[in-house]
Amino acid sequence: MAKSPSKPITEHLAYLLAQANREINRQLDARFRKEGVPVEQWRILKVLSDGKGHSMGELAEAVLLNHPTLTKMVDRMVSDALVYRVQDADDRRKVLMFSSDRGKALAQRLNSLALSQEAFIAENYGNKATADLKRLLESLIEKAN
Amino acid sequence: MAKSPSKPITEHLAYLLAQANREINRQLDARFRKEGVPVEQWRILKVLSDGKGHSMGELAEAVLLNHPTLTKMVDRMVSDALVYRVQDADDRRKVLMFSSDRGKALAQRLNSLALSQEAFIAENYGNKATADLKRLLESLIEKAN
DNA sequence: CGGGAATCGTTGAATATTCAATATTTTCCA
């Protein structure tokens, strides 16, 4: 009796997610190339664009980075004068992050690029498919927590 | 006139994909913990489980890793006697990768863990939603190439 | 109140990934 072939990797949800994520991220990175900014920094600037201070913990969660990774990325962004730290007066363990004017300006340029990517996807992939996919992903994320 | 708030990051497809991927990958990693093997090595072992030799190029594409990253991961796996290299006789620029018996045995254990994750997801998230999501991801990946 | 436990962020060392350059082999065409 022949050995049963195992389910191909391309049928695993985990693999499909990784593949789709990699591809979309690459395309976004390509668009960001001219600004020389990695996708993670766009996320950070975007989250900070509400003008409110966000603690490192909040931010790490929101931008999908581990604490130490975020700390070091923020160090670089501080060097580039995109963001700055303020100690939280109410809880001095915390550090509140803010976006500088330079950071806000960059965020706007990156937002344009990201929106143009979204438009491109919606066009080539279809509005309905895009909306359905987003909805399913949101629901998966919610269930997975 | 108030500054128009930009579209929240949680509504970007790129972000939703990154978030879902991160979450699902974490859960899979947690299951693999007891074998002490990262998800990428599962992918490699799985692709090699057809018994045919796969070149590094093919493999890199299939397992979603850059060439140099794959080379170094394979180095580790060779040290662990999970895979081995054979120079391709037909094209001596190429290296063909094979899984060892040890690698095959590990692959089977990892497959079980991965399948059990799939089952868990299908159960909590719904069979239809899971199938729909996979279909949409496949189609996105296809379009994005 | 006092002090142990929990929370928050950072650091340094270990590990992993990436970029550019390289070596080898094959392909192609002048």
Place this chain on the structure above:
DNA sequence: TGGAAAATATTGAATATTCAACGATTCCCG
């Protein structure tokens, strides 16, 4: 055929990420 160009994989240096440990602050409860 000969030799330039392309394809394949690896290497080393630079960079980035992760893990475990730490320091500082706050919380909680006896």
